[in-house]
Amino acid sequence: MTKTVLRGRILSFEREPQSPEDVEAFSYIEDGALVIADGLIEAVGTFDEINTSECNVVDHRPNLLMAGFVDTHLHFPQVQVIASWGAQLLDWLNNYTFPEETRFVDKAHADGIAKVFFDQLIAHGTTSAVAYCSVHTESAEAYFEEAARRDMRMIGGKVMMDRNAPDGLRDTPQSGYDDSKAMLEKWHGRGRALYAITPRFAITSTQEQLEMAGALAGEFPECHIQTHLSENHDEIALTKELFPEARDYIDVYQQVGLLTDKSLLGHSIHLEPREIDAMVDTGAHPVFCPTSNLFLGSGLFDYEGLRARGLVSGVATDIGGGTSYSMLTTLAEGYKVLALRGQKLHPFRAFDWITRGNAETLGLADKIGTLEPGTEADVVVLDARATEAMAIRMDRVETLAEELFLLQVMGDDRAIAETYVAGKAMKQAV
Numbered sequence: 475m476t477k478t479v480l481r482g483r484i485l486s487f488e489r490e491p492q493s494p495e496d497v498e499a500f501s502y503i504e505d506g507a508l509v510i511a512d513g514l515i516e517a518v519g520t521f522d523e524i525n526t527s528e529c530n531v532v533d534h535r536p537n538l539l540m541a542g543f544v545d546t547h548l549h550f551p552q553v554q555v556i557a558s559w560g561a562q563l564l565d566w567l568n569n570y571t572f573p574e575e576t577r578f579v580d581k582a583h584a585d586g587i588a589k590v591f592f593d594q595l596i597a598h599g600t601t602s603a604v605a606y607c608s609v610h611t612e613s614a615e616a617y618f619e620e621a622a623r624r625d626m627r628m629i630g631g632k633v634m635m636d637r638n639a640p641d642g643l644r645d646t647p648q649s650g651y652d653d654s655k656a657m658l659e660k661w662h663g664r665g666r667a668l669y670a671i672t673p674r675f676a677i678t679s680t681q682e683q684l685e686m687a688g689a690l691a692g693e694f695p696e697c698h699i700q701t702h703l704s705e706n707h708d709e710i711a712l713t714k715e716l717f718p719e720a721r722d723y724i725d726v727y728q729q730v731g732l733l734t735d736k737s738l739l740g741h742s743i744h745l746e747p748r749e750i751d752a753m754v755d756t757g758a759h760p761v762f763c764p765t766s767n768l769f770l771g772s773g774l775f776d777y778e779g780l781r782a783r784g785l786v787s788g789v790a791t792d793i794g795g796g797t798s799y800s801m802l803t804t805l806a807e808g809y810k811v812l813a814l815r816g817q818k819l820h821p822f823r824a825f826d827w828i829t830r831g832n833a834e835t836l837g838l839a840d841k842i843g844t845l846e847p848g849t850e851a852d853v854v855v856l857d858a859r860a861t862e863a864m865a866i867r868m869d870r871v872e873t874l875a876e877e878l879f880l881l882q883v884m885g886d887d888r889a890i891a892e893t894y895v896a897g898k899a900m901k902q903a904v
């Protein structure tokens with residue numbers, strides 16, 4: 475089989491950069507070669523030292539090759555509610571999102587949206603993501619089928635929700651458990667797919683349903699668990715009303731076994747000290763969704779506060795509360811959220827975060843998120859001169875850190891010259 479060699483400037487993070495000067499945290503090759511065979515990275519080095527005879531060489535110079543981006547929280551059935559006007563979380567769910575998600579009982583509709591959804595991920599350089607499907611098994615089927623067709627490492631799950639939602643959008647504790655288990659047994663570990671147990675959030679589940687979700691998590695401890703936590707003050711107040719026995723919001727999940735090092739807790743903004751302790755004790759992961767938090771006026775994530783406690787956070791788009799599929803735009807808005815908190819998101823940490831960092835959050839850093847030999851060949855090609863405004867700014871850029879910050883602040887899908895999934899060029903082929 476012919477091997478593929480990607481030639482270009484190669485950047486890969488090895489650990490979390492501690493400062494804008496921490497150049498030991500990554501490897502950078504000015505004229506590099508990335509050798510791909512059977513969907514895996516076989517070797518990385520300078521172009522001169524790699525034997526490229528009988529290889530298919532693709533020259534991406536002067537562009538930058540990095541690991542494909544990883545999005546740790548978004549909603550597959552919300553493609554058509556992005557940019558819905560004038561609401562905070564609970565009204566936004568009831569007025570826009572829930573009616574939209576009822577459509578996904580129709581497999582043909584779910585299939586059509588899945589194609590668009592995955593096209594958008596690839597166009598924006600995202601090669602792995604963790605998504606909520608709708609309550610219907612049809613939506614999870616459509617999601618996993620389309621991911622398999624493209625050989626993408628995707629995590630997802632059918633939402634479990636049995637109250638405080640309209641007709642057509644509720645399961646029951648038993649059917650939610652049975653359907654999730656059937657999907658999990660069908661898809662988890664099949665090809666590159668992984669299943670996430672997905673109780674939507676406390677408000678839309680009864681105690682009985684959460685207990686059954688916790689039981690499922692206990693049966694399949696290798697699966698991720700995804701849900702939402704402390705996004706909005708009205709949401710927190712309603713949760714406390716619905717679960718008067720719980721010590722706090724996170725206790726609703728903790729008491730039923732839904733808080734582990736596989737737990738991805740979307741938003742995690744308005745946290746009480748005991749809730750942070752509970753995350754530290756269990757190794758659960760907060761997930762920062764800046765465009766969504768700004769759009770819905772939810773609040774400002776305390777990046778440094780949680781990091782100081784040793785928590786490993788993810789960063790994510792949260793489509794469709796979030797307003798962009800782009801992890802670059804997500805980093806730009808993340809920078810601004812942190813600025814409002816008097817904190818800094820420097821470019822080395824930012825690009826580490828959407829690659830190796832998010833992979834580490836998912837426990838998958840041995841498979842995705844870096845360009846280490848032996849890992850899966852998901853690669854993004856970045857062009858910092860993609861627009862005229864970026865190109866003119868690039869004329870004044872002198873360092874890699876400055877180039878990355880330009881991509882972080884001004885970049886979007888136009889800056890993604892190509893996206894490789896398991897070694898195959900996917901963007902220009904779309």
Ligand SMILES: [Zn+2]
Nearest residue numbers: 549702740792
């Ligand atoms: Zn969400």
